Amino acid sequence: MPRDPSHTLERVRGGTLRVGIVQNDPWVVDRGSAVDGIEGRFAVDVASAIGARIEWVRQPEFELIRLVHDRKVQLVIGGFDTKVRWAQEVALTRPYLERDRKSHVLAAPPGENAWLMFLDQRVEAFKDAATRTAAELSQ
Amino acid sequence: MTRTPFEFPPEQSRMREQARHYAWRSIVLITISGVALYLTTGRSQTMKTAWITDLLSIVPSIALLFALRRELQPATERYPYGHFRVISICFLLTATVLLSMGVWLLGESSLKLARQERPPIGAMMLLGHPVWAGWTMIVALAYSMFTGMYVGRIKQPIAAKLHSKAIEAESATNRNEWMSEGAAIIGLVLVGLGQWWADAAAAAVISVQIVREGWQNLRQVVGDLMDEAPTKLGTHELEELPERVRQAVERLDWVRQAAVRLREHGHLVTGEVFVVPRSDAGLVSNIEASVRELHELDWRLHSITVMPVSHIEPLVP
Numbered sequence: 001m002p003r004d005p006s007h008t009l010e011r012v013r014g015g016t017l018r019v020g021i022v023q024n025d026p027w028v029v030d031r032g033s034a035v036d037g038i039e040g041r042f043a044v045d046v047a048s049a050i051g052a053r054i055e056w057v058r059q060p061e062f063e064l065i066r067l068v069h070d071r072k073v074q075l076v077i078g079g080f081d082t083k084v085r086w087a088q089e090v091a092l093t094r095p096y097l098e099r100d101r102k103s104h105v106l107a108a109p110p111g112e113n114a115w116l117m118f119l120d121q122r123v124e125a126f127k128d129a130a131t132r133t134a135a136e137l138s139q
Numbered sequence: 140m141t142r143t144p145f146e147f148p149p150e151q152s153r154m155r156e157q158a159r160h161y162a163w164r165s166i167v168l169i170t171i172s173g174v175a176l177y178l179t180t181g182r183s184q185t186m187k188t189a190w191i192t193d194l195l196s197i198v199p200s201i202a203l204l205f206a207l208r209r210e211l212q213p214a215t216e217r218y219p220y221g222h223f224r225v226i227s228i229c230f231l232l233t234a235t236v237l238l239s240m241g242v243w244l245l246g247e248s249s250l251k252l253a254r255q256e257r258p259p260i261g262a263m264m265l266l267g268h269p270v271w272a273g274w275t276m277i278v279a280l281a282y283s284m285f286t287g288m289y290v291g292r293i294k295q296p297i298a299a300k301l302h303s304k305a306i307e308a309e310s311a312t313n314r315n316e317w318m319s320e321g322a323a324i325i326g327l328v329l330v331g332l333g334q335w336w337a338d339a340a341a342a343a344v345i346s347v348q349i350v351r352e353g354w355q356n357l358r359q360v361v362g363d364l365m366d367e368a369p370t371k372l373g374t375h376e377l378e379e380l381p382e383r384v385r386q387a388v389e390r391l392d393w394v395r396q397a398a399v400r401l402r403e404h405g406h407l408v409t410g411e412v413f414v415v416p417r418s419d420a421g422l423v424s425n426i427e428a429s430v431r432e433l434h435e436l437d438w439r440l441h442s443i444t445v446m447p448v449s450h451i452e453p454l455v456p
Binding site: 120 | 182256257258259260261262263264269271273274330331332333334335
């Protein structure tokens with residue numbers, strides 16, 4: 001418990017993890033072949049934890065939100081915070097960083113609760129690294 | 140004669156105090172469980188419905204406290220029949236709140252089902268460890284379930300002794316909470332097992348329960364305001380009280396025949412007794428004595444009018 005209604009976690013494990021990206025320095029830095037930035041690194045870390053190959057999906061934000069809502073991508077990153085307008089359309093993870101009175105989160109497909117739970121656990125483990133990186137960047 | 144202020148008999152007076160005490164206890168305990176539910180709600184429709192239902196279940200207690208305070212205020216020029224019916228007004232309000240909230244929540248959960256909105260329930264941190272938030276929701280629901288059953292149970296005997304439909308309804312609202320919380324727990328367990336629809340479905344089941352409760356209360360209060368004859372507590376069956384009154388009056392040696400018409404007036408019973416006297420001698424003092432006797436017959440009888448008539452037409456054709 002919990003399980004995914006559409007088996008997202010089972011499918012991405014050892015398979016392909018489709019991650020939607022919105023270029024947003026320093027959170028997501030698109031370098032073409034690779035994606036860097038605080039959240040870019042998080043996505044890479046998640047993929048390696050489940051032995052998945054990442055497929056980066058580059059689309060306008062509204063398209064990415066539609067895709068994640070329909071479970072066509074499993075994660076969308078772009079430096080989002082909890083106040084995004086489309087919060088109800090997706091599942092937001094727990095915040096991994098509080099900065100400038102914004103809680104930074106990632107977007108996952110709604111209802112895929114095993115996957116969300118897994119992401120939340122990774123987010124908790126990622127918190128310290130994210131805080132350090134953010135502090136270095138702001139200096 | 141009709142202006143005499145009403146006083147509850149000692150036992151009933153004590154029960155009223157107890158009822159007031161329990162109403163406060165309910166409000167405090169249910170508010171605590173409501174806050175617990177609210178804090179764990181997240182995006183679950185079931186949880187949202189559960190905490191709203193929980194908080195709604197204190198409305199009857201608040202209404203009762205208000206009514207207990209107002210109903211004994213003496214009759215005034217503007218309200219010559221006293222304020223006993225304030226309890227019916229509170230009831231009407233409660234029923235309307237329950238009905239409208241129930242319908243709204245039912246609409247919302249049906250919409251979520253129709254649009255296939257899936258509830259995201261992720262982790263929450265408990266003592267530094269990520270725990271599935273569904274578990275904390277279930278714990279909060281179980282706590283709320285026991286609270287409801289406890290405050291519902293303690294009020295039941297009081298409702299019976301005071302013959303109070305208001306307290307009975309208040310107690311029933313609390314006792315019925317277990318169904319809502321039970322449905323919510325089942326819904327969340329199913330969501331945990333990957334059945335996303337169970338969240339909105341459980342919320343719909345709970346909403347139907349609220350609507351049903353509101354409807355029952357409304358029916359009862361409409362009966363009261365329509366001057367329905369006294370009914371037995373918790374049922375639609377008529378009481379034997381009018382017949383008992385009629386027999387008591389007909390046993391008086393100056394009475395040839397009697398007819399009785401009673402209605403519930405808040406916690407009390409008021410109405411008229413029509414009598415055909417055997418003679419006009421001493422009629423006034425006979426009538427006054429009979430009124431006193433009737434008030435002895437049952438503590439709920441109040442402001443009974445005894446009206447001498449030459450013959451009795453059946454009240455109900």
